[in-house]
Amino acid sequence: DIQMTQSPSSLSASVGDRVTITCRASQSISSHLNWYQQKPGKAPMLLIYAASTLQSGVPSRFSGSGSGTDFTLTISSLQPEDFATYYCQQTYVTSTFGQGTKLEIK
Amino acid sequence: EVQLVESGGGLVQPGGSLRLSCAASGFTFGTYWMHWVRQAPGKGLVWVSRISGDGSNTAYADSVKGRFTISRDNAKNTVYVQMNSLRVEDTALYYCARGGAFASHDYWGQGTLVAVSS
Numbered sequence: 001d002i003q004m005t006q007s008p009s010s011l012s013a014s015v016g017d018r019v020t021i022t023c024r025a026s027q028s029i030s031s032h033l034n035w036y037q038q039k040p041g042k043a044p045m046l047l048i049y050a051a052s053t054l055q056s057g058v059p060s061r062f063s064g065s066g067s068g069t070d071f072t073l074t075i076s077s078l079q080p081e082d083f084a085t086y087y088c089q090q091t092y093v094t095s096t097f098g099q100g101t102k103l104e105i106k
Numbered sequence: 107e108v109q110l111v112e113s114g115g116g117l118v119q120p121g122g123s124l125r126l127s128c129a130a131s132g133f134t135f136g137t138y139w140m141h142w143v144r145q146a147p148g149k150g151l152v153w154v155s156r157i158s159g160d161g162s163n164t165a166y167a168d169s170v171k172g173r174f175t176i177s178r179d180n181a182k183n184t185v186y187v188q189m190n191s192l193r194v195e196d197t198a199l200y201y202c203a204r205g206g207a208f209a210s211h212d213y214w215g216q217g218t219l220v221a222v223s224s
Contacts, residue, residue, distance in 0.1 A: 001168065031208075032208055032209070034208060034209075034210040034211075036151070036211075038151075043201055043214035043215065043216055043217060044143075044151060044201075044211070044214055045214075046206065046210050046211060046212050049206060049207050049208045049210040049212075050207060050208045053207070055206075055210075055212065087150065087151050089151075089153070089210070089211075091208055091209035091210065094153065094156075094165050094166075094167070095141075095153035095156070095167075095209065096153065097150060097151040097152065097153060098150075099150050100150045100151070
């Protein structure tokens, strides 16, 4: 099984900050990496697929990069609505999610 | 508008069975892979299973393999998961999701809660 490890597990930041979340795969997954945002009590929402392609309707302050085993999700300027939990997901071999990164207001 | 509505959750004893349903609308159902993803209370997302548009291809997480069976009825625009030999650790909110590019999940339902307890 492919394991996905996100870091950090939690993060405190302020509105306007630039934030980066990292996701590492236990083996190469090419670009088969997706990112989701989940707010409390809500279903997850797809942000980015194929490591760097922005899902339709997602603000351009979100971006993704990486390939192979190391990936990043960057939010260029945090907005109040961005405080949530973020998950990466590999779909190279079936599917595995990372453990999540909780982004909190500082 | 794409909509996914799950149903069938509830309280069941360990060793019991349950069948979840996910009714889809707003898209050509039979042309999309469909997935089940679960989330235990206060925990992260766990992918459970997927099925191809024509139902011929399925896959399961190791934790449910041999106990869960995914299926679909394209005439009813519905995907199912039959869950047998349920364990306490299967307790979770079960989401169905539409398969998007790179096997992502581009639309999600609101989930149905399964509680396994004696």
